Amino acid sequence: MTTAKEALRVVGQAVIDKKSYLTDLDQAIGDGDHGINMARGFESVFKKIAVLDDNIDLTTLLKTVGMGLISSVGGAAGPLYGTAFLRASGVCAGKTEIDAVTAKAMLDAAIKGIQDRGKAKKGEKTMLDALIPASEAMDIAIKAGKTEVECLADAVQAAQKGVEYTKTIIATKGRASYLAERSIGHQDPGATSSTVMLEALYNYLE
Amino acid sequence: MTTAKEALRVVGQAVIDKKSYLTDLDQAIGDGDHGINMARGFESVFKKIAVLDDNIDLTTLLKTVGMGLISSVGGAAGPLYGTAFLRASGVCAGKTEIDAVTAKAMLDAAIKGIQDRGKAKKGEKTMLDALIPASEAMDIAIKAGKTEVECLADAVQAAQKGVEYTKTIIATKGRASYLAERSIGHQDPGATSSTVMLEALYNYLE
Amino acid sequence: MVGIVIVSHSVKIAEGVKELALQMARKDQLIIAAGGTDTGDIGSDPMKIQAAIEAADKGDGVAVFADLGSAVMSVGLAKEMIDPQLAQRVCLANAPIVEGAIAGAVEAAMGSPLEKVLETAYGARNMEKQ
Amino acid sequence: MVGIVIVSHSVKIAEGVKELALQMARKDQLIIAAGGTDTGDIGSDPMKIQAAIEAADKGDGVAVFADLGSAVMSVGLAKEMIDPQLAQRVCLANAPIVEGAIAGAVEAAMGSPLEKVLETAYGARNMEKQ
Numbered sequence A, B: 001m002t003t004a005k006e007a008l009r010v011v012g013q014a015v016i017d018k019k020s021y022l023t024d025l026d027q028a029i030g031d032g033d034h035g036i037n038m039a040r041g042f043e044s045v046f047k048k049i050a051v052l053d054d055n056i057d058l059t060t061l062l063k064t065v066g067m068g069l070i071s072s073v074g075g076a077a078g079p080l081y082g083t084a085f086l087r088a089s090g091v092c093a094g095k096t097e098i099d100a101v102t103a104k105a106m107l108d109a110a111i112k113g114i115q116d117r118g119k120a121k122k123g124e125k126t127m128l129d130a131l132i133p134a135s136e137a138m139d140i141a142i143k144a145g146k147t148e149v150e151c152l153a154d155a156v157q158a159a160q161k162g163v164e165y166t167k168t169i170i171a172t173k174g175r176a177s178y179l180a181e182r183s184i185g186h187q188d189p190g191a192t193s194s195t196v197m198l199e200a201l202y203n204y205l206e
Numbered sequence C, D: 001m002v003g004i005v006i007v008s009h010s011v012k013i014a015e016g017v018k019e020l021a022l023q024m025a026r027k028d029q030l031i032i033a034a035g036g037t038d039t040g041d042i043g044s045d046p047m048k049i050q051a052a053i054e055a056a057d058k059g060d061g062v063a064v065f066a067d068l069g070s071a072v073m074s075v076g077l078a079k080e081m082i083d084p085q086l087a088q089r090v091c092l093a094n095a096p097i098v099e100g101a102i103a104g105a106v107e108a109a110m111g112s113p114l115e116k117v118l119e120t121a122y123g124a125r126n127m128e129k130q
Ligand SMILES: Nc1ncnc2c1ncn2[C@@H]1O[C@H](COP(=O)(O)OP(=O)(O)O)[C@@H](O)[C@H]1O
Pocket: A026, A030, A031, A033, A034, A035, A037, A038, A074, A075, A076, A077, A078, A080, A114, A117, A118, A119, A120, A125, A126, A127, A128, A173, A174, A175, A188, A189, A190, A191, C069, C070
């Protein structure tokens, strides 16, 4: 059986495993710390969730993740992902089963949180360029009557495409925006870490 | 007999003696260090001129003073007075006697240096509000055929009036400009230190 | 008196700005440095910012100064975490961190209200350097 | 590559800006902190600035960033003291010290000429913080 806590461990571990890859990406167009930030964040989160019950509800879990990231990441990804997890946590309050519609509502709340925080839109070469396509793909998949895991598969594929797309555009938000046109050719670290998380979740649930 | 070195010692000592007064004035409308800055500057200058011959020529002496202030004052007064002394030094090169006309030319070069450095005009509540009136008074005194010491006496009086005038105006240059209208009612520390120097020179030569 | 909070990615910058600003403001002006992460590394820490804002408020509000975009986001988050009553009188200055904080601190020390402090700080954007 | 010199009244600010800027620029970007007086107190030191400018120039010139008016004057004086040939390719950026130096350092690290570095730094005046 899958538990929220187990899923979260898998997602966090996937990010930690990609630490140096994410850092290298950020080295090219940022300050070279995204992997370090995210790994520190999830290691701190792991400590906080270690004391939680193994069958802890998703809402409490996601709130703990959000607060943990906020207090430990240090970079832009901290307030951004932190807000995202907190907002997603709000959507699943009281639910014991997460169906595709709820999952998409959680993703949308996360996206809205990231936008409230960072004021970015699609196409500015940020994590949103993975997450918004993922949400759009989920929407189509849900309407096509696909299963939850199928919906997630489509979301992952869209996020991966989004990461590829970030290579072709100029950064206009975050540190990479200092490079202007020179940011072209490089994929966005945050879009990449978002996709790593979705992939890990898919691999776990599949 | 008066020597340049002796005159300089008297002038510097007068500033050092006013250390806490100048600092108090700067406390009211600046960062409270003008006296400290100027005292540190002249103490450093004293060390540098101690090794010079007692009959050192005025040009070398003033150059030493200028460089000494530049390297030790730390505040705005450093580059300003430093430039002033360096420029004055250039004017008296090769002269053994300083008549009123040369003295005024030296003062004007000093003023020009302060303006090149700080881009201020008369009426902005700076040291220029003591020095420019002093130069103007000297000009009138010279044209009236007054002696050197009489010319200097007029200059001192004009500088003192200038200091009083700074109480009535708004600072638009330097730190006091942060206070805008609230700088009214306070006299400018730099105008005061300029006047202290002129007074000391007059007392010594008189 | 309006309190001042300095949020820099660098502990050193935050402390240096505090020192410079205090030199020119009244000595009882509240200026709190909230630089770096919780471990003192380069970054920003919403919790540290939250605590700084709470400590800087004496009822007249707080002007917050930040250096880069991620510090700005951390301030936004800190504002969401504090008491909503207090959050209403906390404002991020749209101004350069060093020049703005110094001008803002002098204004605050004169007893000006938050709006005026923010306006003065904003004006520091156009401080000429030549 | 254009060199960068950071002139702050505060040793801490100058060093903090250097650290932040280096994080975002290439690691071989020359950034020299010239903060405080010769004794490390708050103030500025034309001699220290002169030495920093001389060390920062590799032939492509130097962009200097300063915080307050008296630092600006000290830079002006330092420029008069250095070799006139070098002085011609040294320019004080009309920009906020933190935001301008970071943007300028990134631009310099990309190999842009002095004019472009100064232009980018000037643009940092309008960096929005909300
Ligand atoms: N305003 C923003 N909106 C959305 N995402 C952003 C924004 N600014 C930065 N990001 C994301 O954050 C990532 C960088 O995170 P990180 O390196 O941890 O932070 P920092 O830039 O502070 O070092 C970027 O790759 C980008 O995806």
